[in-house]
Amino acid sequence: MKPRLPTIKDVADRAGCGIATVSRVLNQKGPASADTREKVLAAANDLGFEFNALGRSLQSSSTKTIGCVVPSLANPVFADVVQAAQQEANAAGYQLILACSEYDDELETSAIRTLLAKRVDGLIATVNSAENSLGLGLLRSNGLPCSLVYNRKVMGLPTWAVDNGAAAARVAQAFACEGHRNTGFLALRFNRSDRSRERHQGYAKACRDSGMAPPVLLEIEEQDGNLLELLGALLSEHRFLTGIFASNDFLALAAMKAARDLGLRIPDDLSLIGFDGISTGLIVDPNLATIETDPRAMGRGAVQTVLAEISGDEKPAQPDPAQTFRFRPGGTLGPPPAGRMDDREAATSLSSTA
Incomplete structure (x- = not known):
């Protein structure tokens, strides 16, 4: 037989006071002497009484x-x-x-x-x-x-x-300073994230303003845990790209693994920049260049x-x-490969030799 749980009346009887007094003490509302408070708390503890927070919340219209x-x-x-x-x-x-x-x-x-x-x-x-x-x-x-x-x-x-547009513009500036022209924007579930779309818009505008080629949108929809396989296919198809801006660090780190599986060296063959600044990006080799947030x-x-x-x-x-991010330099960003054709038409010849 299930034992009966102690009630507030049991506490009042043990403490030698009224139910209203017990309620005031347990609610921490209303007057009660130090001696009475001590007796009530001791009685509640002895009986194993747990004050019903739900009942209290219903009375106060708050669920905490x-x-x-x-x-x-x-x-x-x-x-x-x-x-x-x-x-x-x-x-x-x-x-x-x-x-x-x-x-x-x-x-x-x-x-x-x-x-x-x-x-x-x-x-x-x-x-x-x-x-x-x-x-x-x-x-x-x-x-x-x-x-x-x-x-x-x-x-x-x-x-x-975070000002996603301003942060993305800082990424474009970093690529431009290294001499990159052909870059891509990598996004997971692009159509379901306004943050990702804002970053793409800001990045595309900054690329245009800096004289870089329009970034290629590399949109991916992960299915059944085959992210690395899908990333590998995308990277193989776009080997003319010398740099990729990933919409978050999780995706940037996955792209790094997929690139290495294809035999690409980071950043010698491909530069990567992420977004968020997660701690994992600091312990991989090379460490991840990224937009750091808090x-x-x-x-x-x-x-x-x-x-x-x-x-x-x-x-x-x-x-x-505009003040809630900073660019964190990292080893995944370097100049584009020497001798790489600076033209999107290189995609055909590069793909055919992949």
Whole structure:
């Protein structure tokens, strides 16, 4: 037979006081002498009584939870965002409820609907496409405190983000300074990420402004874990490219492995630049040239913004997106191969000898 759990009345009887007094002590609200508080806490401890946080939350219309929606945890950037957000929430007495959209619009909307149904007090999110996200529309119509992470500002929602266009222009500058002309932009799930599209747009414009050839868009859709195989096929097809800008570091590191499997040397035969600045890029050889961001600061800041809106306090100042990144030089960037034909028509002859 399942043992009966102790109740608040049991605590009151053990402490020799009323139920209302026990409630005030456990809620930490209302008057109670030090002696009474000590007796109540001792009684609760002796009985193994756990105060019902759900009941307390229903009375106060607060669940002490914050929702978090990110595309994936496979990319270490989002894992860092979530970890920092959880630490910040926990420090304030809140729990984080996580959902991953898998870069799928329907899953994203469903996750936000579910979190709203669970009555979270606020939500932080990186959505696939902020400008036409149904989920963000739901948040706005419900008036739920919300902060975006890495998305551009839309619907008046606060955001902790990076100026993707400016960051991508810095990458183009780095390639141009090394003498590259024919480069590509490598993207995974390009049609499902507004961040990736913004980086491509900024990079293409900067290439044009610097006299480089328009970058080749190397779009890839990973299927059944065959990313390296798909990357290898793309690199073989575009051997005339001397440099590749990957939309994130995870993809840049995968491209490095695929290039080596084809016998290409990095950076002698092919230069690579990533985006995000994950720590793994510093321990590979050669280390990864990349745009470095601070996902942990993004996660902390987003939660602080939501908590401030919940409590009515002044929100923390969001940083200028143009100041939230820096170019990190690395060994994967070098000059183009000597004697490489500086013409896209070289693709045919190079492919035929591959």
